[in-house]
Amino acid sequence: ILIPASIAPYKLQLIDIVEEKIDRRIPLDWPYHFVLKNAHCRRVIPLEETLRMIRKLKNGEHHKVLRMERQILDEYVRYEDIIDRVVLRGSPYTRLPHSIMKADAFWFHARAIRDPSERSEMCRKAIDFHAELLERAETSMEADEVALLTLVQKVTRILAESANFDPQLVVKAALIVDRAEKRLEQKSDGEAARRIKNIRYNLDCVNEAARKHLV
Incomplete structure (x- = not known):
């Protein structure tokens, strides 16, 4: 170094x-x-x-x-x-x-x-590694845990900024957020709520980009 x-x-x-x-x-x-x-x-x-x-x-x-x-x-x-x-x-x-x-x-x-093609390739590596982390974290954490939501937020941000559409990963992120919101109905957690808000925004950006790509 x-x-x-x-x-x-x-x-x-x-x-x-x-x-x-x-x-x-x-x-x-x-x-x-x-x-x-x-x-x-x-x-x-x-x-x-x-x-x-x-x-x-x-x-x-x-x-x-x-x-x-x-x-x-x-x-x-x-x-x-x-x-x-x-x-x-x-x-x-x-x-x-x-x-x-x-x-x-x-x-x-x-x-x-x-370079767009090289950038897309590196983004794909980042997405794949974060998706693997998310898979492991989801099996050991509750949906409303901040650590898990932080990872989901990062994954969805990468998807949004890189214009890489991964339907399975988008669905997984949305399901985790749905479960997290359900759990937060029984308690208050401001940090988790902020993460959820950011994830929802990222998912909206991802879905909007996907719709534009299909038009």
Whole structure:
């Protein structure tokens, strides 16, 4: 990983330790995953902010934009490669964060891609990974649990923003929301209600895009 100078020395030591463990194929627990994720975010977020600023400039130089885009994409490819090389401990509390990191990496990577076909392909990977996570979460959580609704919200947002229509996933999301609303009739949970509202909005966007595509 390329480490920005802004990271504190003790965090650099942590990253070095994690990289050494990965190279030596030592199984990692979930805290090490967050060290990797934080290092990646500290690297890529400033690049993305700089790119947005350059794009806003009327005289923004095209070659600078292309160079920044390439650098950002390279960071995502590097991050995904590192995640793939991680050896996991057997605990589900380790496997779940790893799966979430991978799914999120594909999604944010997709948003950074300019080419429509490549972007669509990466979005499909993100959708598939999130769908798998949703399948696992649905079997172990009640429909109104915020953690499950957060995952549904993320999946439906990806579907809405990527214009990828997945009928089975849309139906699954809608059924989870229906069950969640039914459970909330018996209790009050503001956070769950907000998630449901966002999911409904995302589903409306997905269905509207699908209708336009059919016209």
